[in-house]
Amino acid sequence: MNTEIRVGVGAVIFKDDKVLLVLRKNEPAGGWWAIPGGKVRSGETLKEALRREIREETGLEIMPLEVVYVFDLIEKEPGGAVSRHYVIIDYAARVNGGRLKAGDDALRARWFRAGELKDWPVHSRTRQLLHEKYGFG
Numbered sequence: 001m002n003t004e005i006r007v008g009v010g011a012v013i014f015k016d017d018k019v020l021l022v023l024r025k026n027e028p029a030g031g032w033w034a035i036p037g038g039k040v041r042s043g044e045t046l047k048e049a050l051r052r053e054i055r056e057e058t059g060l061e062i063m064p065l066e067v068v069y070v071f072d073l074i075e076k077e078p079g080g081a082v083s084r085h086y087v088i089i090d091y092a093a094r095v096n097g098g099r100l101k102a103g104d105d106a107l108r109a110r111w112f113r114a115g116e117l118k119d120w121p122v123h124s125r126t127r128q129l130l131h132e133k134y135g136f137g
Contacts (some may be wrong), residue, residue, distance in 0.1 A: 003082045009050040010037030011062055011093040012069075012129065018113050019136060021126065022057055022106035028073055028086060032123040033112075035090055038105060050091055056104035061097035068092045069129045090129060 012035055013020040021033040038053035040046060047064045054062045069090040075083045102109040112120070117127065117137040130136040 003085050005085045005087060007040040007046075008037060008073075008086050008088045009040060009046055009053060010035035010088060010090040011050055011054050011064065012090055012133075013054075013060075013062065013093050013095060014134075015095065015111055018111035019130060019134075020058065020060075020100075020109065021112055021122065022102060023108040024123075025105050025107045028075065028084060029123045029125075031121065032126075033120050034123040034126045035129065036106065036109065037088075037090070046089060047091075050093070053104075054093070055098065057102070057106040058109045059098045059101035059103060060095050062093040063096050065092040065094065068133050071125060073125070088125075 020036060022036040023033050024030050036054055036057045037050065038057065040049040044052070050064050051062060054060055067089055071088055073084070073086040073088055077083050100109055114136045127137055
């Protein structure tokens with residue numbers, strides 16, 4: 001099976017001492033709290049896709065800043081065939097408008113303090129990013 005590689009973007013957004021996470025409805029990471037974001041559409045720049053995805057998932061308007069994390073998310077079938085392959089590019093970002101409200105692929109959206117992460121089903125890549133890049137969680 002020849003699986004197409006998809007590009008995704010995410011936004012790491014802090015407010016005071018909290019980080020914004022969304023509870024994902026769909027794969028990848030369905031059922032897990034994660035950095036908000038989604039797939040880049042044909043013809044969109046990475047930053048255009050990021051602004052659109054964050055608006056759709058959280059109701060917030062953002063200003064993308066610098067790239068903070070890039071990784072592959074490869075999912076395999078039991079026999080070893082690749083079922084999904086995403087290249088995810090996470091940006092630091094700051095909020096410049098809107099009102100927090102979950103939508104699109106997000107079942108919920110909320111701000112988390114570092115100490116709260118241990119009590120919630122937070123995706124391992126999200127934990128890794130927050131810990132390695134920000135000493136958070």
